[in-house]
Amino acid sequence: MFGKGNITIVYGNNGSGKSGYVRLLKHVCGAREMATLHCNVYKPGSAVQKACISFEQDGIVKSHTWSGQGICDELNNVDIYDTSFGKVFVSSEDEVSYEPPVLLFFSSLILACEKVASALDAEANRHPSKKPNMPADKKVTPEGIWYESISYKTTAKGIDKHCIFSSSDESEIQTLLQRLAEQAPAEKAKQLRKQKQHIDTLVQDAQKYLEQLSDENIRRIIAAKKKSILKKTAADASANKVFSGSELEGIGSDIWKALWEAARNYSVSTAYKETEYPNVSDGSRCVLCHQTLTQEAKERLISFENFVKGEMQKAASDATKEYETVSQTIEALPTSETLKARIDATSIPQDEFASRVTEFFAQLQARKDQLPEIDSEEAIPDPLLSPKWIEKANAHSKSLDELAAKYDEDAKSDNREEIKKKLNSLQTRKWLSEHRVAIDEEVSRLKLLNQIQKAKKTTNTKAISQKKGELAEVLITDEFVQRFNTEIKAFGASQVKVELVKTKVSKGRVLHKLQLRGASQSGLNDVLSEGENRIVSIAAFLADVTGKGNHAPFVFDDPISSLDQSYEEAVVQRLIELSREKQIIVFTHRLSLLGTVRHFAEKKSIKPDVVSVRSADWGTGEPAPIPLSQSDIKTALNTLMNQRYQDAKKARENGDFELAEILLKSICSDFRTLVERSIENDLLCGVVQRFQRPVHTLKLKDLSKLRGADCNLLDSLMTKYSGFEHSQPEESPVELPKPDDILTDMISLKDWREEYAKRAV
Template structure:
């Protein structure tokens, strides 16, 4: 039975629990909470691995302490019990609590069953004849290893210090006999397993409580979205759902929003073909706007700027050269400005006039005979002709031609920059493109304003170094292109809508998008739910390690060795001791759920096992007592036994056997017997004498205020000498006081009772003293050994003496005739008779044969 090795293979948190349970008899709620946390950590792989060892003496059996019940007091709300004095059990190891039916015996036994946690506690009612009290309580005083203690019971709960007390009453007949049951005794190692199983159950409960604290906050998805792939995924979220899964199904961006709106529009559109045309027209306007912007951007590029400036610089340079040549040619001219631009314009205007009107057939300038100046119409002199010819040679010269060509190039380059549309025109075109007057439209307007500013700067730029920073392609062009593409695609979809009936497909796609949007809006709740499910999964994994199956199985294996065989042997031995070995019964193990070994008493060789129906009432009773004793005598502690009328339904032989067994048990344990049977008291008194033991006899009775009131020991169970002293000192003194203080009305009822008790005492004196206790009422056995020879002391006067006293006091037991009533004796007469009896006893005891 290498339990250390077995426990080493258990979960680590359970090994820690074992260590703690070995150090303290019961784990606290704090211990359970800490173990539950360790259990979770181990399930999550976060509990550091440590080596746990157990002392070699961990599971050895140790004897427990001695326990004695002392008293029951302050009883309220328990049946009809209402004692004013405590019920004290005395110092003897065997105590008899005697009382008639209805005196409160069963009430005390039921109370003790609830306080001590008996196997069959039953219901504990309040006094049904009195108004219901909200209070149930009692105080139980006891000694534990000689140390006085007390427990105040408040209507519920069990006193842990008293749960080892064993109680037998009629209900125990159901145990083992009518049903299978578990033995109450467990060797320490099995008790340890039982405690460990309880710890596991508490840890499992703590884990359940922890799981219950994490309730789902997962939103309910709308019914129409549950049928989508996204909705199905949402409904199947589990601890295995990954972040990637969540990202995939909860992603929803601006593109998705646009597509969702588009689908909604498509579903709402009644004329998809016309819608497609409108979208393409809108696309065309956007494309035109983009093309214009790109065209002007290209025209105002740095490269074009450099080409225009280069042409401008070349034109200036060539003009300067031509002007210099003209200055040189016309330096002798009488008028200034010959060869200048203004002059050249005049010259070209004259040429045009000459060739088109004045001299259509002549080459300009016409210097033929008789020609005139086309400007002043005067006849040309030879000098004038020569001057005109020199002018023409200058104009047609290379320098001038180069200057003219350069000017033309500059003008052509400048004309590559077209005029920009006005702002009003732009607004119209933007509206036509379907672009709302928002940030996008503002960017378009600002861009064309930047183009205009660049155009305005061009005349002032004379060199490449003066070119301003280039304009970059604006982002709105990319956005416009994307929108244009989207419009084209959308137009195609509307064309498809016009050609085929695909509305259901669109609805499904729209519902999926709407579901994904819903999921994205509840992303935080989804993350929280997955985290919760992972935690619950971890808790469930932890709870698996708190399963008691392995512990129960091991306990069952140990119980096979430590309990069953010994328990059956004790049962057989008890049957033999009680004189019932001839009964064909056997105690067998039936099953072992959760390591609790269950037994049942069955008939040997019978076809049916209805034990309660086959055996007589008395046989059932003796078998129940044997099972009870076999169950509880295996304990190592010194806890009290309580019996409630154990010999009910038993014949004389079984009664004597049970009494002898009780007295045997009382040698080292406290035995308390509740009974209303005088025969049981007589048997106990008889057999205790044989072992030099004095039983404690306590009487209880019902009073007007309730039952269970302790009183004097019944007269018929006291020793005659002690009973006589009690009558003289206590009862006679009280009678005398009643007569003197209250008169005959108070005295006579009490005196009659006193006479009756004195008569009973006479009977006891005859049995115990005169007849030497050879024979006795309620006793089967005749005591002859060492006693019968004493009968020789009896004289005729002794017989006459008792005959006279019995005759005198018997009269008070019967009704008296009214015409000749019998006077009750006075206190003096009673004292004389009682004193006389006392003197007779003393003399008789000294008398020799």
């Protein structure tokens, strides 16, 4: 947009958008003083800022998209001067841009360090803390204090120590809550010990029955059973032999023996208390049939008693008693109702515990029920192992005992605060366990940030800046000050008694400031006029930027504001001189500057580009035609005839007469301006021109070709079209010429200019 020539003038009236372009360039190029770049302040809401900039560098067309922030690295060498630069050097101190080649290495190294540091900061910012905020009441616990002090040094072992929370810890929390809620701790202790007693009893019974039905005990029972059977078989064989001639069957059998023992008991306890059994004395009777015993009966009874008291029969009897005794070591197991009552009495609130206990006793009962069918050790079922519920019950019994002791302690002393602290500590550990993942992530984040900080320390530029400052103090100051003095002299401002002095060196930067030479005070703003301040700031700007080794463009925003004619011409000539080496872009609203640039550029055989901007319905900065007072007459006249006249003609043909009239009035007004300029440039040969200071006296000789008909033509055109530029009475308005007449007049001016230019002197 701003041209490809050595120097470009961007012209526009106030409010046309020139300053907006300059502000945008300052942001994109990274200027010292970047003003705020606003969106359309007349529209509500915040719009997204975006600009696409195309430029040519070393013959290559490039582009950069700016999205509200950031600097284009390829344009950061572009220097920009505007009103804000008056604060630099003049009202404050500032670092120079110029650096000798020997310092470029230090600057590049510092820049690289700063970029690395910035990248490290950006990386650190990408890892914000997600550490959960712990409730205030938990922060006072040892676990809470540890949590608040988490750092990159925190170890996994330390995290485990404070964050592991087990089921026993949860039980402890419930216990502490119960202790705090208990109003009668002594009674609670008694209740717990009673529960413990029921648990212990249940365990003892289980262990007792487990011992009674153990393989060892079953083997003893089997052995006694085998012995009893063996002895009985031998006794029965002996009885059969003794009573083989008996009148009745079954003598010596178990039934008969029972009958015999019953008769014995009856005889010694009732019938014949003081007489041994059987009573075979004179007159004795049978205790069963009560008949008087005969001699044969007496002998039979005596033989029966001898049999019963015989060794084999005694052995059989002893074996039977032994078997009965051993068998009685297995007691009757509790019924299901009794067992349920015992389990409930333990107050262990777990259905699984009850089912396991019930299942265990059922296994014991089944083993006992199988015992009568077992005749050998090989037939003994697999042994029952001590069940796990016994261990759990014992552990619960122990915990009940410990808890009862704590309730006893609670009853004896007021330790509620201590309980509360312990409870809060456990609850804090539970909270930590619930946020274990976040804690691990936070420690990992802190370790990463620590590594980033260590890396960032290596980017510290203090030593580099110090060395650069030492060299810069020697290498920059004298040459920089010399350039400033040269610029002041070139502007013809030597009478302004100012000097540029070094103030200090900071971080490798040499800072300078302007001050009055030999004056007691250094405030230039209080002494210099506005124009002097402006010319001094321009001199300081050029002294700064011309010392660079690059060929980047210079941008000037209204550089001649507040300057008189002499300073204005001096600045323009300096800019044209600079345009031989660098592209110069000047933004201005003054036609005089545009004319002055053209005048001095022509002397140096330089043709400046002129760009015009204006405000439009969408905003400001719209490209616009060059003002007629500064545009080429021939080009402007062709535009009127070939474009704008045709637009008006088309509007009439389409029946839009109101638009056609507006367009024709605009054409008449601009045509009148072109006639006026033709008088200055053609008729009077450009001897004197508006917005330009010089008088071209050498062109007076060309006036010899002037004729009366020339004056009459231009006078008639000026008279005819001036009526549209001046107020007219309403009762006698100036009528608009017909479109064909307007076209004819424009053609006549064009033809006259071509003929007049070729006319010989």
